[in-house]
Amino acid sequence: MAITVKLDDLLHARRMTLTELSERIDLTLANLSILKTGKAKAIRFSTLEAICRELDCQPGDLLGFSPEESTESQATGGQAASA
């Protein structure tokens, strides 16, 4: 996935555990783990707002974009489509 989630870094900087964050933003630990490990397919604005509020950060601090991974995934998708 070309979109990277820097939740680990932010939690470490704020001295907060994933469990504490999940309780504060009323999101299950399972879903927060899905986000942290980069397995999420989409994020609601309400979830993004809650995380930024609790971690005192901007969406850009939490999310990143990797053009190389985007190019690779497009190429892989193209090869799969032509096969």
Next chain:
Amino acid sequence: MSRLIQDPLLAAAKVVIWILQALLVFGALALLGGIVAMLLDLVAIRQELIDDGVPASLFWLVYVGFLAIVGILVLWFRFLQLLRQVIDSVGAGDPFAPENAGRLSRMGWIVVATYALAIPLGAVATWVSRNIEPDESRSIIDVDAGGGGLILVLTLFILARVFRHGTAMREDLEGTV
């Protein structure tokens, strides 16, 4: 299971379905017993019909009719089984499982099949009745091939489409946090 207890409609529906399935099994077994009895006493029954001036072919028509009724009962049992599986999925909190669209579609085809069997069965029953009981006022054959069944079939097929869309939308949402 807890949702079934919380939702009395689901619980009541399961009870009604269980009772109806029990009645269908009883009816089918009784008819099968009659079919076996007819076959065991085949010669005597046919002779009695011939002595009464009734065509001997009537015996086989009644026999085939009984088999068709058993078939209809089996189809309705399967209909109720599929409905119960849909109810179970609602009780489990996952009604838009991919299987439910297929179940609703099969339920629609079952209703189509039962009507396809019932109409000729009604015609046969009428003919048999007139041969056994020439006085028509004493025999009443009632076959419902009206709009209610058509509406049910359409409703089931449309619901199957709705559930297919629901499943697709659910899959879209998976992985959304």
